[in-house]
Amino acid sequence: MGNCIICGTPVDGEICKSHEEDAVFEFRGSSASELSPGRYYRGTVDGYADFGVFVDIGDHVTGLLHRSELDQRLESLDWEPGDDVYVQVLSVRDNGNVDLGWSIRQREREFRGKLIDTGDDEVLPEEFGDDRSESAADSESSDDGGSAAASDEDATAATGDAAAASESPDEADVEAGDLQTAVDDSGPSDDTGAPNASETVTTGSGSVATESAAASTPATDDAADAEPALNRTTIDTIDNQVGTVVRLEGEITGVRQTSGPTVFELRDETATVECAAFEEAGVRAYPDVDIDDVVALEGEVERHHGDLQIETETLEILDGEDGETVRERLEDAIESEARPADVSLLADHDAVAAVEDELVDAATAIRRAVMEARPIVVRHGATADGYVAGAAIERAVLPLIREKHTREDAEYHYFERRPLDGRVYDMDAATNDVTSMLEARDRHGEQLPLVLLVDAGSTEESVDGYDLLSLYDAETIVIDDSRADDEITDAVSLAVAPSLAGVDVADVTSTALSANVAAHVNDDVRDDLVHLPAVSYWENAPEAYVDLASEAGYDETGVSERREAVALEAYYQSYKDKRELVIDLLFADGEGSQIPRDGDLAAHVSEQFRAKLETELETARENLTTEDVDGVTVAVLDTGAFTHRYNFPTTTLLLDALHREQREANDEPFVTLGVGDDELHVRATDQLDVRALGDDVAAAAPDAGVHVVGGRDGHVAFLPGERDAVRDAALEALGETLA
Structure with a gap:
């Protein structure tokens, strides 16, 4: 009769049943049948198979740790044959096969006790003649001399304290002084004040390696008390x-x-x-x-x-x-490193130059978030421009995260793109983000993120969402080419919107803005980004961006294929970032691509885009009606009746393409009006204030529940039962506005 080594309960043996899984066992038996299922054992990696890892438990038994029992992919394990591992015996089969389970505890110190399993009983290590701890064994095996060095130390220790006492205090002081002089003269430190990577980290009396060696040698209590603290390293x-x-x-x-x-x-x-x-x-x-x-x-x-x-x-x-x-x-360190040292826009572009300071501030905030280990969440519209703009930021940030964090999967923890359904950061999106960030904080101890809105979120309809984030002091940045509302400047931490600087935004895209931000976040990827602005323009791309793309090896066809391919993929699974697929579409010849270099993924997907779009355009052309409203030609399409609402392309993409066609055939001012079951979209040859149009429609159809979504560049929403009244009111308002 003895006592449990963990709780002290009287037991037959050394440990009670309730604490058996808290101890680690060394198996010294000779048969698999002598193992005790449920116990954790120290084992040695024997080798790999396609289905798992073979682990030796003791000298006579080998078990299988099946890949289904691992907490990670088998291919990602860094175990080598001969490495010590800790596993749980799940079962011993009648044929002698041993099924093993994964142990999250992979160090002896993480268990509450250690026992020897002899096959018949469990005994304390010291009773078995094996009182070495894991740390002692590790210390011996780490010496260059290997087992021979360990034997020498044992021999030295066996001589007793007399040999140590024979050394005079003066001699010991001289040797310690000589050692410190050797360490001090070993070389300069780097600019951070930390030792160079090639040097050992020193303490007041020598290197860590020296201290470890000294620790393995018997010493007096006074010597231990006098041991100085370690110097800081980085x-x-x-x-x-x-x-x-x-x-x-x-x-x-x-x-x-x-x-x-x-x-x-x-x-x-x-x-x-x-x-x-x-x-x-x-x-x-x-x-x-x-x-x-x-x-x-x-x-x-x-x-x-x-x-x-x-x-x-x-x-x-x-x-x-x-x-x-x-x-x-x-x-x-953060202040000096976060702000870009040099400011150089990708190309001469007045709309971008107007917000140069804001671009640099945004880049600084993003770099700072990486350095402070804060997650970055990018919210962008599920459009070609939104996806390309978000991908530009992603391309710049991921290498910085990999550089700043030692975890190999850090880029999946500290950066996330979440596409938006529309261009408004509404309460639904904000609630989703707040829920996610609070869960990450409570479950994983993460800091609150930097939330970055790209190609969305610059109008007053997003203020409620920002207000919710602000209650938790989450930092927010908006990068958007829309005509922004002044109210947004007080709702977010930083707004990068040329319209707020009084600039005409007709020739700027969110990608042109985001690519410039990304180039200042990480100058190393600048060459990867230069073709992206051209990709984001459906027409009339500034010549400077076309030239940049051409110089980077992307001709007009290559640019348009990427734009069309991203537009198609943005539609499917629009709530997902599709990180790897977007990389393959936009950076097929660069780092991170998963397709062969001679593959032509963008060309293949763009063919599908054109085929699907043309099918819808054929139907739309047949059902388009044209009206003359006070001298202005208005093409009207009943999008509720003559489009496939849940098929590609989206209503907005279809109307954009239809308007481009109709405008090319008309020299005079031209308007395309799409009237759906509860939404009205308008496209005009000249910029039109949709919010003003919505006010006029609401006045003429007061019972229609009219409201504008997305500000001056948005659309009009209404009650389905007042559809005809809204259509008539919109035509009348357009005639008065554009005449």
Whole structure:
């Protein structure tokens, strides 16, 4: 009769049934039948198969960890044959096959105890003659001398304390001084004040490697007490320090609790890294530490499933002067790095030049969000212009995220495009975003995002949505070519809208604005972006953008094929970003493309676009009526009766194409009017204020529930029962406005 090593309950053996899964077992039996299902065992990777990983449990038993039991793809595992892993025995079959399960705990320290499973009983390691901890074993195996070095240390330790006592204090001081001199003379640090990546991280008495070696040698209590603290290093240097204990200082930007350790995301002035801290399985470590706290952290640099990670040993909140020093260092680094050093627009374009300062401010805010480890959410219209504009921002931001974060999947956590249904950021979209960001904060410890509206959200109909975001202090930026409302400037953090600068926006697209922002977010991708403005114009693209595209290898056909292909794909699954597909369509010859370089995806998809559009245009032409209203020709299409509402193309895309055709055949002012069941869309040769038109229609049809969606460039919505009255009122108002 003994006591459970975890709870102390009297048991036959060393652990009670309720805590059996809290301990890790070393198997010293000889048969699979001696394993205990449900227990966690330390094993060794034996090899891979298409269906999983074979793991040796002890010296005589091999089990299969099936790919279905993994928490990631089999191909992404970085285990090598011979690596130690921790698995759970799920079952032992009658034929001796052992089924294994994944363990989220992959270090001995993450379990609450360790026992030896002899096959007949469980015993304490020291009773079995094996009292080495995992950390001790790791320390020995990390020496260049390998097992021989370990044997030498054992031999040295066996000589007792007498040999250590024979060394005089003066001799010890001289050796320590010589060691510090050697370290101090090893070379200069970089501009950040941190040691160079090629150097060891030093402490007051030597390198971390020296301290580790010293720690493995018996020492007096006085010597341990005198050991100085580690010097600070920076995250951008730890890639070359795997296996080394380092000290980092920075800001906590995320906290999430797993079923094993607590994972803190730490940001310093150079990058961001995840730090795992273990109290016990599923229990919050360092509960006083939270997002935005400035801390000092010490721990061992490791790779966890391919990602750099710190195994936290100590974590301390820095207050007062120490905390302020770190905050100032972070702010200075962000301020100097976030703002683009050089400002150079992609081309001479008056509408873009009018908002040059705002473009730079937007680029600065985006870069700053990346550096502060804040997620970026891009909302854009589900149109060709919206998708291309959003893709331009995406192209610039993703490399920065990969550079600043050590997680390989960081770009999927810190950047997201969410297409909008329309060009208004309404309460539905805002509620969706707020719900997502609060869930991410509560479940994963993420910071609140930067919300970027592109090709949408610049009219007063979006103010309610912005107000909801502002209650949580979420930063918002609008980049839009529409004629914006003045009310938007107070509702968002920054508006990039040429119309607010008093510029005619007839020859500018949201992509032209966004591509210029993106070029200043990341100058390294500028050459990838130069053809995008030309892609966004259905007609009359500024010559400067056409020339840029041509110089980049995109002729007129290549540009139009990409525009048409994106327009078609924007329609299908319009609520999804389709990141990889959009990359293939827009950047088929560049980094990130998933199709062969000799493939012609854009040409193939654009053929479908033209075929589907032509089918709808044939029907529309046959059912188009023309009216003369006070000398103005108005072509009217009953879009409710003569279009396929739920098929491609959209009503707006169809009317755009129809209006271009009709205008080419008419030299005089011309208007195309699409009247649906509850919406009225208008296209005119000269810019028309749809909001003013809506006011006139509402006055003439007071019972129609008329309201305008999307501001001066939007459309008129009404009650279906008053459709005829709205149509007549719109024709009369157009005649008075355009005569």
